[in-house]
Amino acid sequence: MRHLLALLAGCVLASAAMAARAQDKSGDEVAKYREMLADGNPADLVELRGEELWKAKRGPKNASLEQCDLGLGPGVVDGAYAQLPKYFPDSKKVMDLEARLVYCMTTLQGFTEAEVTKAWFTKPGKEADMEALVTFVGARSNGKPINVANRHPQEAAMAKMGEYIFYRRAGPQDFSCAICHANDNKRIRLQELGNLTTKEGAGTAMKSFPAYRVSQGNVWSMQRRLIDCMRQARWPEPKYLSDAVIALEVYLQGKANGTVMQTPGIKR
Amino acid sequence: MGSPMKIRASLSGETADVKVLMRHDMETGQRKDASGAVIPAWYIQEVTVALNGKAVVTAEWGAAVSKDPYLALKVKGAKSGDAVSVTWVDNKGDTRTDETKIA
Amino acid sequence: MREALNLERRKALKAGAGFGLLSALLSVGLISPQQARAAVNKGAFDAKTLDETYKALGVSAPAVSDQVVINASDIAENGAVVPIGIKSNLPNTQMVALLVERNPNPLSASYNLTEAAVPEVTMRVKMGQTSNVIALVKADGKFYTATKEIKITLGGCGG
Numbered sequence: 001m002r003h004l005l006a007l008l009a010g011c012v013l014a015s016a017a018m019a020a021r022a023q024d025k026s027g028d029e030v031a032k033y034r035e036m037l038a039d040g041n042p043a044d045l046v047e048l049r050g051e052e053l054w055k056a057k058r059g060p061k062n063a064s065l066e067q068c069d070l071g072l073g074p075g076v077v078d079g080a081y082a083q084l085p086k087y088f089p090d091s092k093k094v095m096d097l098e099a100r101l102v103y104c105m106t107t108l109q110g111f112t113e114a115e116v117t118k119a120w121f122t123k124p125g126k127e128a129d130m131e132a133l134v135t136f137v138g139a140r141s142n143g144k145p146i147n148v149a150n151r152h153p154q155e156a157a158m159a160k161m162g163e164y165i166f167y168r169r170a171g172p173q174d175f176s177c178a179i180c181h182a183n184d185n186k187r188i189r190l191q192e193l194g195n196l197t198t199k200e201g202a203g204t205a206m207k208s209f210p211a212y213r214v215s216q217g218n219v220w221s222m223q224r225r226l227i228d229c230m231r232q233a234r235w236p237e238p239k240y241l242s243d244a245v246i247a248l249e250v251y252l253q254g255k256a257n258g259t260v261m262q263t264p265g266i267k268r
Numbered sequence: 269m270g271s272p273m274k275i276r277a278s279l280s281g282e283t284a285d286v287k288v289l290m291r292h293d294m295e296t297g298q299r300k301d302a303s304g305a306v307i308p309a310w311y312i313q314e315v316t317v318a319l320n321g322k323a324v325v326t327a328e329w330g331a332a333v334s335k336d337p338y339l340a341l342k343v344k345g346a347k348s349g350d351a352v353s354v355t356w357v358d359n360k361g362d363t364r365t366d367e368t369k370i371a
Numbered sequence: 372m373r374e375a376l377n378l379e380r381r382k383a384l385k386a387g388a389g390f391g392l393l394s395a396l397l398s399v400g401l402i403s404p405q406q407a408r409a410a411v412n413k414g415a416f417d418a419k420t421l422d423e424t425y426k427a428l429g430v431s432a433p434a435v436s437d438q439v440v441i442n443a444s445d446i447a448e449n450g451a452v453v454p455i456g457i458k459s460n461l462p463n464t465q466m467v468a469l470l471v472e473r474n475p476n477p478l479s480a481s482y483n484l485t486e487a488a489v490p491e492v493t494m495r496v497k498m499g500q501t502s503n504v505i506a507l508v509k510a511d512g513k514f515y516t517a518t519k520e521i522k523i524t525l526g527g528c529g530g
Binding site for chain 1: 451
Binding site: 283296319322323324325326327328329330331332333334335337338339340341342343344345 | 474478481483484487489493
């Protein structure tokens with residue numbers, strides 16, 4: 001009996017070791033796949049379109065976005081994404097890049113909010129302007145460290161709310177963000193799940209957005225990423241630009257604080 | 269007319285490393301939109317890469333080439349300042365040419 | 372117990388794979404487009420099997436050659452974008468083509484090379500499922516091939 005147990009234990013260990021080796025090999029091959037993709041990121045083309053849109057005179061007021069204040073003063077784009085979301089005294093709200101762009105498109109260009117948020121992500125045959133603008137502004141923070149201080153009371157409150165949502169279990173599956181994203185070494189199928197409660201895990205995710213997703217063939221903003229996470233967790237989908245989404249962003253950017261931006265990323 | 273391409277051309281010795289990104293949906297004609305209507309096939313069929321106006325590689329593509337196509341190839345006998353141009357033609361007859369100088 | 376678990380897992384994987392294939396085919400939309408092709412190789416791009424494709428290209432019994440090299444990862448995280456490089460070390464290489472055996476139309480792309488081109492191209496293609504990919508090279512009037520299997524995974528939420 002003891003021999004049998006020893007033998008069994010040996011088998012289990014050996015197969016575990018083999019499985020681990022197979023996993024390492026898969027990991028290498030996935031790394032090679034990602035490396036080959038990184039050499040040409042189609043998001044670079046989206047970025048160019050975003051820059052044109054930023055400079056183009058549009059809307060009822062025939063104005064460009066070049067005077068838009070993204071938090072570093074009117075017209076300053078370099079480094080702007082890395083310090084968002086933040087509190088804006090003019091709107092008295094904590095805003096992320098997309099909320100801020102909508103604010104500028106309504107105040108500077110004279111669009112209605114409904115007009116600019118109606119088609120905020122790309123559908124077949126219709127590229128979203130918002131995606132291009134986000135890609136352009138995001139890329140201009142490339143190389144800059146994420147810097148969200150959460151000094152303003154409203155920013156601190158949003159970070160708190162984001163943390164609450166992150167750990168909150170809800171929906172028909174009683175799911176939370178934390179179930180998949182608060183531990184090391186978790187995977188879904190072949191993909192590793194980042195531990196977003198650590199600087200490394202949150203940094204890896206946050207530094208690469210906005211990111212081109214090859215499975216979708218377009219760029220995803222952090223709004224889209226988080227809204228889709230909630231859909232996949234079988235939660236009711238939050239509204240675009242809602243406080244719930246921005247609060248999660250504030251919380252996650254805070255976790256990632258100090259990580260150097262590398263955007264646009266390219267992902268599965 | 270199409271969206272601009274991004275062409276990178278760098279020299280190693282007398283060989284130019286050419287990397288091209290094109291913006292194109294590369295629709296296969298089999299996908300359906302949200303309302304269930306078939307999205308018509310629309311993809312690049314021919315690509316020509318030329319050095320100083322002379323074709324070096326001519327490619328024929330099927331609909332299996334990925335959305336936002338990427339193409340990398342190498343051109344011999346190139347020198348700094350030479351012009352690398354890329355032209356595509358899709359199945360609707362739309363075409364686009366972009367050019368860059370080798371750094 | 373272990374065996375039973377494995378069996379269940381295999382069943383689940385099998386079911387998952389079937390579903391994945393269907394959805395992958397739907398999302399990628401890999402079935403022959405009916406669009407007319409002006410170029411000479413129309414027949415080859417419409418061919419549905421490797422043999423039909425070879426026939427349409429005028430290829431018979433291509434030789435396997437270790438001078439034809441496929442550069443790709445064994446695993447692709449998404450079938451919509453699979454990067455594949457083909458390199459020929461054969462003298463006087465005139466043409467390289469990429470075929471994906473289990474795509475509805477195997478021929479994905481073909482490249483006619485002048486003497487000014489290094490016989491090395493890298494591209495990205497859609498693959499509906501795990502499949503052999505074949506690099507077909509014409510050098511000095513003769514055809515040669517190399518084959519590699521690329522596994523397509525179902526992937527997770529996508530980071």
